[in-house]
Amino acid sequence: MTAADPAPVRTRDTVPAAPGRRPMTVLVVSQALGGAGMAAGITVGALLAEDLLGSTGLAGLPAALYTGGAAVGAMTVGRVSQHRGRRPGLALGHGAAALGSVGVVAGAAAGWTALLLTALFVYGAGSVTGLLARYAGADLAPPERRGRATGTVLLATTLGAVAGPNLVGPTGAVAAAYGLPRLTGPFLLAAVAYTAACLVLLLWLRPDPMAVARARAAAAGPAPPSDGGAAAKKAATVPGPGQARVATDPEETDTETNTEASRTPSGRPGSHRPSGVLTGATVTICAQLVMIAVMTMTPVHMAAHGHSTQAAGTVIALHVGAMFLPSRLSGSLVDRLGAPPVAVASGVVLLVAGVLAGVLPPQGFAGPAFALVLLGIGWNLALVSGSAMVTEAAPPATAAAVQGQVDVGMSLAGATGGMVSGLTVAGAGYPLLAVAGGVLAVAVIPAVALRGLTGRASA
Numbered sequence: 001m002t003a004a005d006p007a008p009v010r011t012r013d014t015v016p017a018a019p020g021r022r023p024m025t026v027l028v029v030s031q032a033l034g035g036a037g038m039a040a041g042i043t044v045g046a047l048l049a050e051d052l053l054g055s056t057g058l059a060g061l062p063a064a065l066y067t068g069g070a071a072v073g074a075m076t077v078g079r080v081s082q083h084r085g086r087r088p089g090l091a092l093g094h095g096a097a098a099l100g101s102v103g104v105v106a107g108a109a110a111g112w113t114a115l116l117l118t119a120l121f122v123y124g125a126g127s128v129t130g131l132l133a134r135y136a137g138a139d140l141a142p143p144e145r146r147g148r149a150t151g152t153v154l155l156a157t158t159l160g161a162v163a164g165p166n167l168v169g170p171t172g173a174v175a176a177a178y179g180l181p182r183l184t185g186p187f188l189l190a191a192v193a194y195t196a197a198c199l200v201l202l203l204w205l206r207p208d209p210m211a212v213a214r215a216r217a218a219a220a221g222p223a224p225p226s227d228g229g230a231a232a233k234k235a236a237t238v239p240g241p242g243q244a245r246v247a248t249d250p251e252e253t254d255t256e257t258n259t260e261a262s263r264t265p266s267g268r269p270g271s272h273r274p275s276g277v278l279t280g281a282t283v284t285i286c287a288q289l290v291m292i293a294v295m296t297m298t299p300v301h302m303a304a305h306g307h308s309t310q311a312a313g314t315v316i317a318l319h320v321g322a323m324f325l326p327s328r329l330s331g332s333l334v335d336r337l338g339a340p341p342v343a344v345a346s347g348v349v350l351l352v353a354g355v356l357a358g359v360l361p362p363q364g365f366a367g368p369a370f371a372l373v374l375l376g377i378g379w380n381l382a383l384v385s386g387s388a389m390v391t392e393a394a395p396p397a398t399a400a401a402v403q404g405q406v407d408v409g410m411s412l413a414g415a416t417g418g419m420v421s422g423l424t425v426a427g428a429g430y431p432l433l434a435v436a437g438g439v440l441a442v443a444v445i446p447a448v449a450l451r452g453l454t455g456r457a458s459a
Contacts, residue, residue, distance in 0.1 A: 019209075019212050022206075026205045027156070027205070028153070030094070030133070031130060031133055032156050032157070032159035033160055033196045034097070034127075034160065034193065034194060035130060035156070035158065035160030035320075035324070036161065036167075036193040037094075037193040037194040037197070038130050038157070038160075038190075039186070039190075039316070039320055044187075044309075045066065045120065047300070047303070048104075048183045048184070052111070052116060061117070066100075066120045066124025069100075069120070069121035069125035069411075070127060070128035072411075074407035074410070074411050075405065077090065077093045077129055078400050078403060079401060080092055081404070085208035085211060087201055087205045088202075090201050090205075094195075094197040095126065095198045098191050100120065100123025100127075101119075101123055101194060102119075103118065104116060104119040104120060105175075106119070109181065124411075130157055131383075134150045137150050137153030138387070139213035145335065146331075146391060146392075147335040148328060148331040148335055150327070151328040151329070151330055151331025151332070152327070154324050154327035155324055155328050156324075161320040161321070169309075169313075170185075171188060171189050275393070276392060277389070277406070279393075279449065280385075280390035281390060281406045282386075283346070283385060283386035283445050284382055284390075284410050285406075286382070286440065286441060286448075287379050287383065288414050288417070289413035289417045289437075290354065290438070290440055291350075291378075293421040293424075293437050294357055294375055294421070295316070295319060295372065296417070297430055298315065298372060298430075301362060311365060315368050315372055318373050318376075319373060323379055323380055326380050326381070330380050339386070339392075339449075340449040340450065341449075342384065342385035343446070344445070344446040344450060345381055346378050346382035347382075347444070347449075348378075348442060348446070350378035350379070350438055350441035350445070353371050353438060354435050354436070354439070355434070355435055356370065357372070357431075357434035357435075358432070358438075359431065385449070390403060390406050391403070421433055
């Protein structure tokens with residue numbers, strides 16, 4: 001069986017037509033836990049590597065490793081989700097991140113560089129799960145509300161991701177109390193948080209979001225019925241305790257359901273277009289490259305100008321908050337305006353963020369903080385709009401595999417940005433890195449998004 005095959009999703013129960021709030025609530029809780037774990041690598045990964053390897057030029061190596069690992073993780077989670085469902089796929093990812101976090105702590109404590117770097121790769125392979133969960137949120141929503149559903153899942157990540165960097169000091173004290181390097185403290189938190197996220201999904205994420213999306217797609221078949229509301233009543237029949245029946249035959253779905261379920265975030269009938277996947281992928285990949293490159297070296301840049309680890313952690317916390325807090329707003333904009341205009345706006349915001357990061361005085365706290373907040377907002381706009389393009393364009397039978405491949409591209413871009421960022425700062429300085437990243441974003445993202453919009457209008 002290949003990734004292109006419409007493999008069935010195994011589930012214990014008949015899939016309900018309206019899954020209710022429980023699956024989204026479970027996703028929100030798991031995202032909050034996973035967000036706390038994700039923030040560990042973002043906050044202290046570069047500092048831990050610089051301390052162990054003794055080289056600023058290699059400080060970007062952790063970002064390259066865990067984003068490179070994320071490429072493997074995105075492909076694996078995507079394929080598992082395609083054939084087994086979102087629940088086992090996402091749980092597998094969180095479990096891998098927990099294992100990697102434990103490995104980072106062990107490697108740093110033993111001074112074993114090979115173990116540390118390998119564990120960072122495994123940690124990255126699992127940490128990508130938090131981003132892939134946005135597609136599970138979209139699975140649970142009708143097409144006209146997918147932007148907001150995606151935003152809700154991403155917003156939930158903020159609860160843990162903002163708290164995580166601010167716990168650098170307290171978790172470092174816990175690590176030191178057990179004779180571990182202080183910088184391993186956030187990874188202790190990550191191990192606990194990712195384990196909890198894995199268990200929450202395995203125990204309570206039912207029905208599976210992938211099964212809901214496929215059932216809705218099957219119910220919204222091309223042939224509208226001629227019996228008015230009788231089919232809708234038939235589809236709502238409950239066959240037994242704890243089960244609800246969803247129509248999988250196009251003839252069992254009324255005209256109104258057909259119309260609503262086939263609409264895109266912009267309100268037009270949907271179609272599955274490979275060009276739409278490519279456009280959305282390019283938007284998200286470019287934003288990821290720029291964001292990772294600038295963000296990774298900001299703590300190192302601040303430390304070089306006299307800032308404490310806690311100050312750098314606070315800036316990263318603000319940045320991570322900006323990456324996810326606007327998600328509901330970004331999703332609403334995508335639902336109302338369409339994805340391409342939001343993508344164009346993301347390129348402009350990323351440009352402003354890069355320029356400000358490069359020119360504002362690094363001795364103060366406000367300059368780096370403001371620039372990193374804008375960097376997070378620009379990334380969020382790009383992620384939500386690009387994801388909407390991919391979701392709309394990918395056929396339901398292969399959506400999870402396609403989405404996983406898109407996030408592979410994001411991960412590889414992040415790995416490239418993480419590695420190049422350290423070498424660029426060591427050779428040419430942080431200001432050049434930040435400004436160049438902003439210029440790249442505004443040169444690529446708006447052009448691609450507008451071309452996609454033009455092609456869509458002519459289709």
